[in-house]
Amino acid sequence: MRPIIHWFWRDLRITDNTALHSAYSRGEAIVPVFIWDDTLLGWPHTGSAARTFLARSLASLEKNLAQLGHRLIIRRGSPEVELLRLVRETGATEVHTNRDYEPQSVVREQRVAEALAANGGLLRSYKDLVVWEGREILTGSExxxxxxxxxxxxxxTRTRQDPWPKLGPAKNPVRGNLPSLSVAEVTPSAPPAAVHYPLAGEHAALESLKAFLLSxxxxxxxxxxxPALTDGTSRLSPHLRVGTLGIRTAFARLTSAFPAEGGPGSVGCRIWENELIWREFYNQVLANFPQVATACFRSEYDRLKWSGTRGQFAAWCAGQTGYPIVDAAMRCLNATGWMHNRLRMIVASFLTKDLLISWQEGERYFYEHLVDADLAANTGGWQWSAGTGTDAAPYFRIFNPASQGAKFDPEGEFIRRWVPELKGIPTDLIQTPSENPLLLARCKYPAPIVDHAVQRGRCLAMFKAVGEVPSKL
Ligand SMILES: Cc1cc2nc3c(=O)[nH]c(=O)nc-3n(C[C@H](O)[C@H](O)[C@H](O)COP(=O)(O)OP(=O)(O)OC[C@H]3O[C@@H](n4cnc5c(N)ncnc54)[C@H](O)[C@@H]3O)c2cc1C
Incomplete structure (x- = not known):
């Protein structure tokens, strides 16, 4: 019997893995492989925080496979070259993998399929990253x-898909000593020092899911x-990104946790389900409109004349804008690789609509720093915030950073955590310390680098120059 190669990518788990399950259920030996593809795992395709988390997740996958008697083969290089080499080394003719919808991955999968076909092999790819992909859910007009x-x-309205069972013990192991690199050999040599990585691996992901679904x-x-609450959201996004948590598992366990409709806690469950569906939504947007990875979904906005300066961008990145909620959020990102969703919306609105800097600049900065950096969600979130995307917040809805701060960090607890200069500022001034210039000077915190009211007007004019402004304004 010929072995089947399972090519891991964004599915670093042994439970609820569609392609892996399909390869195993065929009864042949499996050769699990991860190819460290420097093109896709290097900048700008993968940020350094996310890359390090991926490497840690890979180490955990290797252990989980080993416990079942499977040996993970790790190679470095171009997948079509390495997979062809492995096909020759093992006598396999089929490679199984789970589809990824990022444009570069789609092209790469195509290249691999062609290379294998030209050599008598076959690439079988499966839907796994999402419950419903690409064109499976269409409008009435198709x-x-x-x-x-x-x-x-x-x-x-659609029927749920059940999670796939866990991989079984190795059968018919492939003979011979297949060359493999160690995880350490492919792990980035200088991971960003300050990042607080969540525990990596499938077990950690399932434990986090379990804890979140209990309360x-x-x-x-x-x-x-x-954002001051550390357990207000699940913090599962890094795991969903690298696939240490399967999406069918997340939905299935949520369904089991759901109280009776209308019962206590059911609203929270329903809203969390909405978030998982946002993930589905942005993945299908990326699959159907791959241009959103770099350009505005609404193409007229590619003509916007962004006028913010490099200095303003640097102040935003460093958390030195003089707007406490923005600065606290950016400093938290820089120090931990994490930012709360509400803060992502606030800082993205501030960069694009107050500083008039293009969403692409912010998107790239996030992509480099976030542990959960994900092309579909990141471009979706940035274009939503900038008002240039699918389902976008209309461009004339401009967040006021001080009111957002007052609403979502009313005591200034999060701000004081990340902007220590403002620790002694009374709560009624924490969002707008510049209202008391003496106090501001004493705590050595910068004055606002722009005036929100003025910038709001400029932002509307910038959008108006390329499109319609609603008559109600
Ligand atoms: C400007 C901006 C940039 C963003 N960049 C990313 C990114 O690079 N990677 C990323 O995973 N998410 C991104 N998001 C979406 C969202 O902020 C994060 O998914 C969320 O904060 C992760 O925290 P959590 O796991 O605790 O989420 P929870 O609130 O517990 O939600 C559960 C899961 O649902 C998914 N989800 C939640 N909100 C969204 C959303 N708006 N879009 C898509 N999926 C969502 C995530 O997979 C998340 O883990 C971005 C949002 C904005 C506004």
Whole structure:
């Protein structure tokens, strides 16, 4: 019998893994392989924090496979070359893998399929990253959805897919000593020092999911917008990104945790489900409109004349804008590789609509620093915030950073955690310390680098120059 190669990518787990399950259920030996592809795992395709988390997740996968008697083969280089080499070394003719929808991955998968076919092999790719992919959910006119709410409504009418079972013990192990690198040999040599990585691996992901579904999810509706709370959201995004948590597992376990509709906690569960569907939504947007990775979904906005300066961008990156909630959020990102969703929206609105700097600049900065950096969600979130994307917040809805701070960090607890200069500032001034210039000077915190009211007007004018402004304004 010929072995089957399972090519891991964004599915670093042995449970609920579609392609791996399919390879194993065929009864032949499996050769699990991860190819450290420097093109896709290097900048700008993968940020350094996310790359390090991936390497740690890979180490955990290797251990989990070994416990079942499978040996993970790690290679470095171009997948079509390495997979062909492995096909020759093992006598396999089939390579199984799970699909990824990022444009570069799509091209790469195509190249691998062609290279294998030219050599008598076959690439079988499976849907695994999402429950519903690409063109599986379409509007009544057979086009992909570009607005979330009707997409989610349609998504909910469909039958759920059950998670796949855990991989079984190795059978018919492949003979010979296949060359493999160690995880340490491919791990980035200088991971960003300050980042607080979540525990990596499938076990850690399932434990986090379990803990969240025991309590956090039931108060998600009231807690999810408050960044000072460390457990207001699940913090599962890094695991969903590298696939140490399977999406069918997340949905299935949520369904089991769901209280009776209308019962206590059911609203929180429903809203958390919405978030998982946002993930589905942005993946299908990226699959159907790959241009959103770099360009505005609404192409007229590619003509926007962004006028912010390099100095302003540097102040935003460093958390030195003089707007406490923005600065606290950016300093938290720089120090930990993490930013709460509410803060992502606030700083993205501030960069694009107050500083008038293009969303692409912010998107790249996030991509480099976030542990959960994910092309579909990041470009989706940035274009939503900038008002240039599918389902975008209209460009004339401009967050006021001080009011956002007052609403979602009312006591200034999060601000004081990350902007220690403001520790002694009274709560009624914490969002707007510049109202008391003497106090501001004493705590050595910068004055606002722009005036929100002035910039709001400039932002509207910038958008107006390339499109319609609604008559109600
Ligand atoms: C400007 C901006 C940039 C973003 N960049 C990323 C990114 O690079 N990677 C990333 O995973 N998410 C990104 N998001 C979405 C969201 O902020 C994070 O998914 C969320 O903060 C992760 O925290 P959590 O796991 O505790 O989420 P929870 O609130 O517990 O939600 C559960 C899961 O649902 C998914 N999810 C939640 N919100 C969204 C959303 N708006 N879009 C897509 N999926 C969502 C995530 O997989 C998340 O883990 C971005 C949002 C914005 C506004």
């Amino acid at each position: 086009t992909p959805y570009t607005v979330y709410t009707p997409y989610a409504k349609s998504w909910r 956090g999810v039931f108060k998600y509706d009231t807690a999810r917008d408050f």
